[in-house]
Amino acid sequence: MNVQIIADSASDLPLQYFDDNNVILIPLKVHMDNEEYSDLVTIKPKAVYDAMRNGKAPKTSQASPQDFYEAFRQLAKDKKQGLYIAFSSELSGTYQTAIMMRDEVLAEFPEFELEIIDSKCASLGLGMAVMEVVHHAAKGKSLAELTEIAKYHCTHMEHLFTVADLEYLARGGRISKSSAFIGGLLNIKPLLNVEDGKLIPLEKFRGKKKLMRAVIDTMKKRGDRLDQQIIGISHGDDMEEAMEYKALFEETFHPKSIYITSVGATIGAHSGPGTVAIFFLNKLPE
16 A cells, blocks of 8 residues: 555444554544543443443543644654545544644655545545545555545535434534423434534434335435445444344345444444444445
């Protein structure tokens, strides 16, 4: 790999993926019980979900400037090019921190080549863009080519989210407390998506069957040749629900493959246990 790929833990790729593919991991931070943890490194998603089920409210913060500085400076010293695909700047300050740390390293190593992309993506939507870039990096594509591939996939990545309990979104200020309470009583299931990097509610449905039908309808409208795509599913410690969606997608769309992973600790701290998120492209590359 001529270009070093860098991704943060909000990509919701498993730790094993980073190790197997020589991708540098920049962890976001999770704060719980007066301790700070590094997402994926010193805390696993399951620990966060179990804590939330027990009434705790973990907090999160952006990646550490020091982690960026050390990773970037080492690349500069090694005279390597880098490409960092960052968590949406609308949801975290991580992208801005990376830009500042690159500027610091450039002051010492002016020849250093590092592209930083604001993905405007989250969870496995970001992760799938990273996976596509890693695939092409292994074939020896240039930094300019990889940057274009990353931008294309981030621009055309659709995100559909649903949560098991509206209370978690209320804690994060995404919906009002009263909406969460009424929604819980009425078995209301929200469908949300990411538009220009922000989490936007689309519709609310009463009951899971209606919600799942709406997911299929939305994918039919927005997806491009889903039978030729990899569809991504990430879940908040609920593999059973993820497998239900997988079976539905296989039956309806016959995709090339379906990739399932856990929603990580950082995003899971806001969306809660039982979250299911679905990712696909609205325009396949020609």
